[in-house]
Amino acid sequence: MQLQPTIDRTHLTDRKIIGQDAAIDFTRSVAPRPRDIANGLVRTLSTLSTQEDVGCLLDGSVPGGAVEDRVCGARLLSRRFGSAIDPDRIIVTNGTQSALHLLFRTFIRTGGTLLSEALSYGVLKGIARQANVRLESLALDHEGITPEAVVRAFSASAGTADLLYCNPTIHNPTTSIMSIQRRKEIAALARTHSFKIVEDDVLGLLHPEAPPPLAALAPDITWYVMGLTKCLAHGMRIAYLLAPSVDHAKKLLAAERTYSSWFPAPLQAAVVRQWIKDGTAEQITSAIRSEMDARHAIARQVLAGHTFSGCDGAMHIWLKLPHPWSNREFEDAARRRRVLVRTADRFAVDDAPTSPAIRLSLSSPPDRQTVASGLATVAALLDEDFRGQFAEMGKNR
CATH class of the missing domain: 3.90.1150.10 (Aspartate Aminotransferase, domain 1)
Incomplete structure (x- = not known):
């Protein structure tokens, strides 16, 4: 060994x-830190330092990311989806937690219900509290959320649940991977009961062999989030929020553009852009x-x-x-x-x-x-x- x-x-x-x-x-x-990170950071900072407008990277954040941020995000996400992504569907945030808070606050009524796996992301409860929503757990099996649990939850809540949060690819903490058939079943239930899905795919890029995201199977009802803390670096607080449509993205951005704490830091965004363009991101x-x-x-x-x-x-x-x-x-x-x-x-x-x-x-x-x-x-x-x-x-x- x-x-x-x-x-x-x-x-x-x-x-x-x-x-x-x-x-x-x-x-x-x-995530462990490969030497590619230090080498790539040196190259990128050297490149940025030669730009005449480098000082603009500290002027302020762009709500939802600059056009180039969204274009590069679409390029990165296309590796996971296996097809081109419209950059105008992407909202860039300063991390997964910010993206989730935006979604919970936007789509769940005050005091409303968020469905999630019975075991889930460790800070989910804290984000739900901040958004003033109630968490309801769904039973798990070896593939993750069971369709039966979703049906029971809606029967018990008289259909008042607004949103389902799930982590179908390398579930945290159980490591389960939801099959493509199960993903289709969950998507069908979402349409039947008229609720939206928030898919957290933070490990997706590390697992190209995994089934396609729920957002690829049911893009009309799924908000997809991919943060970069696992596939690039823990301190890289950038996440791509993929909306069901361009119109959905525009509406969310218009509603939240004055609430700046979720905006992506421009210097980090610039580093990520360069890494995606020159292949450093894929190497890492x-x-x-x-x-x-x-x-x-x-x-x-x-x-x-x-x-x-x-x-x-x-x-x-x-x-x-x-x-x-x-x-x-x-x-x-x-x-x-x-x-x-x-x-x-x-x-x-x-x-x-x-x-x-x-x-x-x-x-x-x-x-x-x-x-x-x-x-x-x-x-x-x-x-x-x-x-x-x-x-x-x-x-x-």
Whole structure:
């Protein structure tokens, strides 16, 4: 097993893992940093510095992005969709969270209902609170949201739900991938019950083998969001919001153009434009995918014999905890071994009990040796005598 790091190690102090006693952090879904990023940033900043109007990049943000931002966004999204995208359907925001907040505030009535997976994006509850909307969870199976759960939700709510948020490609946290047939079923239900879909496809570019987005199958009812924090860089706070039509995009932009906190930062937008034009973006995405493939190979070897799901390229895996572990007990035990994990209850959108499971973000540790070391600690903990572990917990409480 090859454990030599292939990524830039100059950022180790940012990850707070310097020193033998520091914890190995599997909680943060932060993309590894290929050397292509540093090299590409040097080239791009050098190019920008020669432009006569470079100072304009600090003049202010353009609501929804400049024309060139939308053109480059359409070019990037076309890689995921497999067909050309109309740039006028794109609204550029300063990240996925801003895009979601815009959509929730626009399409959900005050105090209205947002449907989402029972386990979902960790900050979804916070965004829903800010938008003053109520979250209602939908049951999941191995493909994600079940059609039966959607039908039950609408029956229970008397059809008052306004919007469905979902993450059908490499679901966070369970790693499920919704089949094309299931995607068609969910889209059909959206039309039957007259609700819109918000599709979060943050990992889509890393998985060209995945089924087409819901937005490709049902563009008339789907608002599609692709942020760049996973496929390019964690600090690249740019997201492309693809509207069902040009008219939809214009109406949303007209309604929100005076609320500037979501506007894309022009300097970041300029860097992304250049990276898309010169191929740096594709190089970075490819390097991240290769690194994550290697880390998944390590996980399959180290965690052999344990039950987990995941696929090459994904930022994380989903590990089921054997009886009698509970989420809290395993999290505490791992922390005492200086390994940080995120348990299922951290992703629950309501207060319903969650199954014992943990998300392990393979992307967060700085190199492959650290990934292997942390996973070995997790595997050893799973294999140990539970009674001894619980006795140790009792002494420490």
